[in-house]
Amino acid sequence: MGLETILFDAQSGVARITLNRPDRLNSFNTMMHGELAGVLDEVAGRDDLRTVLLTGAGRGFCAGQDLSDRAVAAGAEPVDLGDSVDRYYAPLIRRLTTLAKPVICAVNGVAAGAGANIALACDIVIAARSAKFIQSFANIGLIPDSGGTWILPRLVGQARALGLALTGDPLPAETAAEWGLIWKCVDDAALMDEAGALAERFASGPTRGYAETKRLIRGAWSRSLDAELDLERDAMRELGRSDDYREGTAAFLAKRKPVFTGR
Template identity: 50%
Template structure:
């Protein structure tokens, strides 16, 4: 089983499960992740999604044994059929997605993490743009997300040098949300996911949709997006519950609808 996929109390967890290969991707795992994300999208009981890795690594990127196999898929297919569909799902699913980076995230593994909505990493974890060392360019959305997170010059430096960025440094440069002490990491992720699973899922999804749109919009266009999506959010059951709970001075019970 190359992917452990579980659902509990509104939280779906996708755990890369090739620990002997540092959870590097092959075709089987890529398709398994795509299928699991589709399942999460269509299952209303799933309110938040967590991506993480089994063992010491989060994901070391592409399994090079597959990429160099003359009988294996060519690089164009690996990028176009394995990674790109995952990145698009991560951005388009209207539910919060947390990358729980438990160890090294290299190459495509680093960039898949950065494509998630929130990235939390163990302090011992590291991010590496490993592509230049083998003569490739960053893929899996790396050239899109990393410059927007840390700026073009720093992104290019990390891509060209392949320097290892430890989690605390990644937090300091706004690459990730938080670096958490290793011994507190599992509890932190569990608490965050549990909290988000009880929050207004539709509002989260519309917020994500608005942020996605902002990458290409002018201010006027973005204000129009906010106007449209706010009207949609205002028609949800969760908005009615949230406002009613506020007026009644009680804790809201959101249903994700």
């Protein structure tokens, strides 16, 4: 695909995407936004790719926006950061959260600013013990974008969300796991094995069931229990007609491992 800022590998149903600007802690510039959007669009359109594993090259996951890409200096003309959010960051968060396939993020080091919130937008976050999550926006007079103001209070509550957002203090991965901000913290050496094994499990699992689970849980914040019960009924009706449900049930009764096709 001629990619310069990310690495993309597709094997055995897993789309492995690596942010690849290690000299800049994988911070985003315009090219990286464009390349990542293109790859995620390709993944969305390919039935053979059934899960995504996102990580970063080098010693960090992502330091957010590459500020040198904007060339902002004291006394310079103001820039429209809202345009940047609208053009790049908001569409990326929407792609990750609405992709009808599980998205795993392996946080291999610092995840700061938008980088932290991009990680948290993924369905399952596994972090190396040395990793840190930093809501660094306050240090330059901004607010947590890329969904930060929405996801933080929902995951850790208002008190902790405000503490993280207003202080910009680093949150160690182990504490992030204890608070329920991420799924799991593992030893650095085990990170990619753990994340890879989970990706392979999802790639051979019941893809439609995963997609409906993701859709319902992610949308539940805005619905009543009655509305959710109706949506659960509809999803169960549809999934009950799937090949994967029939295979899963047959395998359970026969005491064998199911062979799911994602259909």
